[in-house]
Amino acid sequence: MSGDLAAVSEAAERLMTQQDVLQSHLDDLEDRSRRSNLLVHGIPDSRYSWQDTEEKTLAALSSATGKAITGNDVDRVHRIGTFCSSKTRPVIIKFRSFKMKEAILSDRAVLKTKDIAVSEDYSVATRQARKKLVEFGKGQPHSPQFQLRYNKLIIDDRCFMYDTVSDTDSVKEIKRAPPTAPLPNATSAAPLLASASALSGRPTS
Numbered sequence: 001m002s003g004d005l006a007a008v009s010e011a012a013e014r015l016m017t018q019q020d021v022l023q024s025h026l027d028d029l030e031d032r033s034r035r036s037n038l039l040v041h042g043i044p045d046s047r048y049s050w051q052d053t054e055e056k057t058l059a060a061l062s063s064a065t066g067k068a069i070t071g072n073d074v075d076r077v078h079r080i081g082t083f084c085s086s087k088t089r090p091v092i093i094k095f096r097s098f099k100m101k102e103a104i105l106s107d108r109a110v111l112k113t114k115d116i117a118v119s120e121d122y123s124v125a126t127r128q129a130r131k132k133l134v135e136f137g138k139g140q141p142h143s144p145q146f147q148l149r150y151n152k153l154i155i156d157d158r159c160f161m162y163d164t165v166s167d168t169d170s171v172k173e174i175k176r177a178p179p180t181a182p183l184p185n186a187t188s189a190a191p192l193l194a195s196a197s198a199l200s201g202r203p204t205s
Contacts, residue, residue: 023125030123036098037121038105040091042114050078057091064114065107073100092121126151129162136160136171 043057054077062069075096079089095101104111108118122130133153137146146155153160153171162171 027123027125031126034121034123036095036101038093038095038101039119039121040093040116041118042088042116043091045079045083045088047083050076053077053079053091057093060114060116061104061111064111064116065104067103067107069100069104073097132162132171133160136162 040057040061043053043060046052054071054074057077058069058071058074061067073096075094077091077093079091081089083089093101095104105118105120111118129151130148133148133151137144137148137153137155140146140155144155146153148154151161152174158173159175160171160173
């Protein structure tokens with residue numbers, strides 16, 4: 001009987017692990033589908049149509065950055081949420097070109113002077129992870145400087161990730177891959193090729 005319970009428990013644990021891995025892959029796919037999106041705050045809101053939102057948003061970004069952004073550069077522009085006269089809803093832009101999105105994102109400091117904020121558009125799981133990582137970084141002793149890179153937090157040479165799929169609600173340090181050894185250059189590789197050619201009896205070209 002105890003053997004049967006152990007087998008069931010082991011099978012359930014395997015299923016939970018597979019579910020966690022699957023959820024992680026789904027979150028990654030969602031983030032990839034949003035990679036050309038930008039989240040924009042600070043564009044005056046109204047009850048008017050999506051076309052009005054598109055015109056206002058593109059005009060504001062073009063004016064602030066000096067870049068000519070037209071309707072041909074985007075697939076869609078729309079507000080998030082229901083209109084409320086006391087709040088300004090954020091705007092989501094899906095650019096046709098990832099490079100254009102990155103160019104606008106690189107001007108975030110300029111846009112900030114115009115009271116416009118732009119940021120990446122991530123999945124719910126990634127947004128939660130980034131929030132937890134920032135809280136973790138700010139809570140470290142001696143207030144060290146840290147960098148947030150996608151879903152990873154870098155403090156000095158240490159890398160941390162938030163566990164988004166289990167119920168542990170914890171930030172864990174992960175091992176960073178060691179640097180790859182450089183390939184031999186043409187000069188150092190020549191003797192190796194010559195030696196190999198001598199052994200095989202074939203010319204090296």
